[in-house]
Amino acid sequence: MMRLELVKRPQRSALFSMLSPFIAFALTIIAGAIMFALLGVNPLNAFHIYFIEPISQVWQLHELAIKAAPLILIAVGLSVCYKANIWNIGAEGQFIFGAIFGSIIPVLFPQFEGPLVLPLMLLLGMVGGAAYAAIPALLKTRFSTNEILTSLMLVYVAQLFLDWLVRGPWRDPQGHGFPQTIQFGDSAVLPELMPDAGRANWGFVFALVAAVLIWILMGRMLKGFEVRVLGSSPRAGRFAGFGLNRMVFFAFLLSGALAGLAGISEVSGAIGQLQPVISPGYGFTAIIVAFLGRLNPLGIVAAGLVLALTYLGGEAVQSALGISDKVARVFQGMLLFFVLGCDTLIHYRIRLIGLALTKQEAPAKLEAAPKLKEAR
Amino acid sequence: MSANHDGANLLEVRGLTKIFGTLTACDHIDLNIAKGEIHALLGENGAGKSTLVKMLFGSLEPNSGEIFWNGQAVRITSPGVAKKLGIGMVFQHFSLFEALTAAENIALSLDDGSPISSIAAKARALSYSYGLPLDPESLVGDLSVGERQRIEIIRCLLQTPQLIILDEPTSVLTPQEADKLFETLERLRAEGKSILYISHRLEEVKRICDRATVLRHGKVVGHCNPREETASSLARMMVGSEVQAVVRAPVEGIETAQPLLEIRGLGRKPATPFSIPLKNISLNVRAGEVIGIAGVAGNGQGEFFESVSGEVLQQDAASVRIRGKDAGGLTITGRRLLGAAFVPEERLGHGAAPRMKLSENLLLSRHATDGKAFVGTGGMVKSGAVYAASQRIIEAMDVRKSAPDPEAAALSGGNLQKFIVGRELDRRPSVMVVNQPTWGVDAGAAAHIRQALIELSRSGSAVLVISQDLDELFEISDAIAVMHNGELSKPMPIAEATFEKVGLLMGGAEPGHAEHTLETA
The missing domain is CATH 3.40.50.300 (P-loop containing nucleotide triphosphate hydrolases)
Known part of the structure; x- marks a missing residue:
């Protein structure tokens, strides 16, 4: 008889900190292969269609960038929240409100054109996302409500509000009754980076710039230090003179603004108008991206590309093999599950112990009891 | 027997x-x-x-x-x-x-x-x-x-x-x-x-x-x-070896020295059902002296420390004065900028962030007071300067560690405490408030810390030490006050203080609440 034991490491392992996303990815592939086999398709063939084909041509890489841009933008913002131990789950709603605020100009003032339009739209998008994120921040600091619940529930409010807008007051009068706004004018459309090669727009550049800026903020600046202290030991943070309530607002407003920027970029770039559904769940998938990227902005860029691929792959297997594109959600879910599971390896070693030896060879059994709080 | x-x-x-x-x-x-x-x-x-x-x-x-x-x-x-x-x-x-x-x-x-x-x-x-x-x-x-x-x-x-x-x-x-x-x-x-x-x-x-x-x-x-x-x-x-005895030279002319920390009628309502309310605490700590606060654990020392440090603010700005300025309404950062330094009882999670490096833990309490040295334009941390300062403290306090800049949690309690105390001493603060300076610290390190606190006071700072260890207080204090049930007795000059007198006060036998008669009496 053998048994497994978790033994707490004295220090977090730098090696597994780096390896764990890769182990998680490998486990996802194995579980995915089983899933494809159960669905009755050849796993190797399915993987080729899922992971290789969608990125085998240049225009497809552009599609990848389009999908990755909002994921990265949102996830770097969320990484600041999560490092501060503040749980913003409502990026999807902030994304939608960014899109709505940014669309005020092209929808309500379509005659206003010129080079100022786009910057104003982007700014309004950030304001919209930040304002919407301020609601759970205010509720948390004022009434100690749980921000996980409030920010999540506000997602549904935002979705229904957008639905009502495009069916009601903002509906295109010439749109034959379709629930959508008018097409944005030329000066309200986010330009493509290389129109000859593919559709990728400036949103991807915003994402990369945001990732670098947040990386500097978190690693090099006093504000980032404040985020990490308050997140890891709030009492030490208070001793340092950092205010927890100020931090709640900072984290929510920053992540809300970035989600809002992602929202308006998506609408003005990839879609070109408001419609009832403008996101295939970017705000939620970005949570996976943030964790897969180890809450490190540069890791998030890589993770964003991987998760973007799961979307493209989902579409590809649907058209090629007739499997539901919900398979993308399954892959995303498995990936998050395995990432969180593999994080255990950062704080714990696994020991394989033969029962006959346990009496002599099982030191630190008490120490081994997983302290989940610490492991987080 | x-x-x-x-x-x-x-x-x-x-x-x-x-x-x-x-x-x-x-x-x-x-x-x-x-x-x-x-x-x-x-x-x-x-x-x-x-x-x-x-x-x-x-x-x-x-x-x-x-x-x-x-x-x-x-x-x-x-x-x-x-x-x-x-x-x-x-x-x-x-x-x-x-x-x-x-x-x-x-x-x-x-x-x-x-x-x-x-x-x-x-x-x-x-x-x-x-x-x-x-x-x-x-x-x-x-x-x-x-x-x-x-x-x-x-x-x-x-x-x-x-x-x-x-x-x-x-x-x-x-x-x-x-x-x-x-x-x-x-x-x-x-x-x-x-x-x-x-x-x-x-x-x-x-x-x-x-x-x-x-x-x-x-x-x-x-x-x-x-x-x-x-x-x-x-x-x-x-x-395993002789422990160096702490040396405390008597201070002269302390009565005329300027009080650097003044606490006047400090009160605080209990924050939770099980915390102790503070009642009308008054105390002066002058330049050049060490005042000890004795008391059985849980008699309001933690609440008192939080109020003095500014982790909890006071209604009455004049109830805590640092170097002659009202500080009751100032945050801990504001009080530090007036020249005060604080060492809390809990090392991990309060005085230091366990999963952060020592250099980062230096920044924890000194990002504002040493803003020019440690933080550059636009809020960028000068990590080189912070690292150099932390190494200086590690050397001055003889902090033993396994890596050049380990996480705080990787140090033994005594070594971490030496670092936390050293972090504040390195600033030469004019007011130093320490809660349980040597709790859980081995004898050699404890002697080192106590000597450093005495030397700080003799160089012209006001030092306030809260401790449950009576031996320690008798070793380092120039006067001892006793905290009992959220009240503070008058400081007793060390020459007049005895274990018995202090012990009676710790049990609550102060004129004013004589109903707390001791069973030993």
Whole structure:
């Protein structure tokens, strides 16, 4: 008889900190292969269609960038929240409100054109996302409500509000009754980076710039230090003179603004108008991206590309093999599950112990009891 | 009263070893406890005392070695097994539910399912017969620390143990309460029960213990009769070398020195049902002096520290004044900028962020006061300057560590405390407020920290030290005030202060609340 034991490491392992996303990815592939086999398709063939084909041509890489841009933008913002131990789950709603605020100009003032339009739209998008994120921040600091619940529930409010807008007051009068706004004018459309090669727009550049800026903020600046202290030991943070309530607002407003920027970029770039559904769940998938990227902005860029691929792959297997594109959600879910599971390896070693030896060879059994709080 | 040495050994331990990773916490420990003796287990923090008794009480399993109980080899695999054998334990950190009554807490640990009322009656009878009066109906949250310890002891005695293990029992008691406890222990010995008494207080070990086993770095370094030893010979066995005595030169003309920290009528309502309200505290700390605040744990010291440090703000801005300026409305950062420095009681999670490097922990308390040196334009941290400063502190305070810039949690308690104190000393603060400067710190490091605090005061700063360790306060203070139940007594000049006077105040015997008469009186 053998048994497994978790033994707490004295220090977090730098090696597994780096390896764990890769182990998680490998486990996802194995579980995915089983899933494809159960669905009755050849796993190797399915993987080729899922992971290789969608990125085998240049225009497809552009599609990848389009999908990755909002994921990265949102996830770097969320990484600041999560490092501060503040749980913003409502990026999807902030994304939608960014899109709505940014669309005020092209929808309500379509005659206003010129080079100022786009910057104003982007700014309004950030304001919209930040304002919407301020609601759970205010509720948390004022009434100690749980921000996980409030920010999540506000997602549904935002979705229904957008639905009502495009069916009601903002509906295109010439749109034959379709629930959508008018097409944005030329000066309200986010330009493509290389129109000859593919559709990728400036949103991807915003994402990369945001990732670098947040990386500097978190690693090099006093504000980032404040985020990490308050997140890891709030009492030490208070001793340092950092205010927890100020931090709640900072984290929510920053992540809300970035989600809002992602929202308006998506609408003005990839879609070109408001419609009832403008996101295939970017705000939620970005949570996976943030964790897969180890809450490190540069890791998030890589993770964003991987998760973007799961979307493209989902579409590809649907058209090629007739499997539901919900398979993308399954892959995303498995990936998050395995990432969180593999994080255990950062704080714990696994020991394989033969029962006959346990009496002599099982030191630190008490120490081994997983302290989940610490492991987080 | 002499020990019953000729009787058979109640407990014999042979070669008991416990390994945690690369650390051998207990290395082939041999120990005999005779029937009817009080046996001291001496050793510094980290010597392996706690690990040893945890193995005896079944909460840790040894890697090797044997335990004999009444001559029979036994395996103590759980606390339940230990209790069945007749081993009882009173822990240093109590495991009581504050919202339950004493009797309910006792009932929780007995698994015989008898009704609370009968347990309460038994506990009451037992407590009076041992001279530890206890009201089983009282809520634990309302009780003093000394009374809570009684619950633990009664809970242990109700299981009629043959061997009682007491872990640092007097660390939470006033000298008078400790006397009371010693009477009880002597009574138990007279009944033929054995007691394993863990302590690092040498005087009390000399006073009540029949034999002593001394541990150092996980090994037994000697067995002795403490009555035949001196406190310094015991200390030498524990530490392995002479401990440098702290030198405190008397200060002159302190009456005319300028008060740098003034506390005037400071009050605070309780923040939670179980925290202590502060009542009208007034105190001046002048340039050049060390004022000590004594008191049994849980009498408002934590609340007082938070109020002085600015982690909690005051309504009345003049209730805390630093260098002549009203600071009651200032945050901890504002108070630091006035020249004050603070060292809280908890090292990990309060004074330092456990998972952050030492250099980052330096920034923790000094990002504002040393803003120019450590933070550049646009809020960029000058990590080179921070690292250099942290290395300077590590050297000045002789902080021992395994890596150039390790995480705070990787340091031993004493070394981390040296760093945290050094971090503030390095600023040359004009006001220094320290809560429990050497709690859980080994003797050598403690002497170092105490000397540094005295030197800071002699260089013209005001130093306020809150401590539960009376020996420490008598060593370093120029005057001692006592905190009891959220009130602070007038500081007593060290020349007039005695253990007895301070102890009486710790028990609450101050003019004004004489109804708290002491049982020893």
